[in-house]
Amino acid sequence: MGELREPLRDLIECGLPQALEVMGERWSFMILRASFNGLKHFEEFLTELGIARNILSNRLAKLVEHGILKREPCADDRRKIEYRLTEKGFDLLPAMLALRQWGQKYGTEQVIEDPVLVDELDRLPIGPVSILAHDGRILGPQDLWLTRPADLGKRADGTIASPAAGLGMGDVVNLAAAKAAAAR
Amino acid sequence: MGELREPLRDLIECGLPQALEVMGERWSFMILRASFNGLKHFEEFLTELGIARNILSNRLAKLVEHGILKREPCADDRRKIEYRLTEKGFDLLPAMLALRQWGQKYGTEQVIEDPVLVDELDRLPIGPVSILAHDGRILGPQDLWLTRPADLGKRADGTIASPAAGLGMGDVVNLAAAKAAAAR
DNA sequence: ATATCTAGGTTGCGAGTTGCAACTGAAAAC
């Protein structure tokens, strides 16, 4: 994955510890998953997840505090409180799916996904969560490299790739694919 | 995200709990990240991460036990032990990157990524980790739907999408993009 | 109006984890 090593400073400063501050706690991802499945109320989470009351209370409060869920009293019954995903919470979907796909790939038990997550357009199962290049190519670990910002675009052969020229390529590619898919 | 809700059984049986069994623990992702950065030895992890000795020992053992790292005594110095990523460990890269990108997007502190993760081909920064359709389109939360396996490919308008026809589309798309990128 | 039920908590307690510091034991360096 390249010869460069991120310095100590970065091991602390990168986005990972920030993400783990909330999502690293024991039940956070399971609550998130339940939210993605439409669960909204305290007692729903409680019975579906089999988590302890106090822990659930604590986790929900923390998720709200970090802006992943929003807490709003129900209009029709003011005892009830709705916990729903914010945009920030929704943005965790790739991370959750990646983790889930990994667990599924290597899990011991044969998992029969009964409801399958599909693409709304053609109702076919989604592919694996992927690392994309700026132009939409799928990258594997062997395609990745660490570079100092000053060397961005400097290829091994000395030629220079222009970041500006690449902007929008992904959209073009995906539009093309969307059209092709819609035609079938 | 569709009208269907995954049943309780699935909340337990899906890949997520399996993944969280190892990666849900407090330092696992940080150790993984250090591994991706080329750290291999006990004392390296210890000083770079600022983790306690006993916890590091425990976590490394668990990661080895779950086949994410492999533990091999060093050839040249038999006190030293190398912990290196297995393929299973490497496969966690999308999950780690997704989490990291999320943390970076919403983190309070302005993160200046000094070494940037780039595409080896053009040395330009990678794009966001994405959920792809089977044909390579990038999907957002609004494009996702839950369907029972029997209804795969059944579109809302009644027409049927063929999974077979879609195979390889992603490759075609990505080849085209790669060519376009290489031409610049 | 009073009693009961329900939703969403909080509190107290025992068990398990985490983190620090000190100790161990084997291999390398001097």
Place this chain on the structure above:
DNA sequence: GTTTTCAGTTGCAACTCGCAACCTAGATAT
């Protein structure tokens, strides 16, 4: 042959988890 380095283990204090019981405001029934 003494010291240093590497990779642990052990003991102990602080914190977190999970369970069960209790609490409070709002809804429902009589």
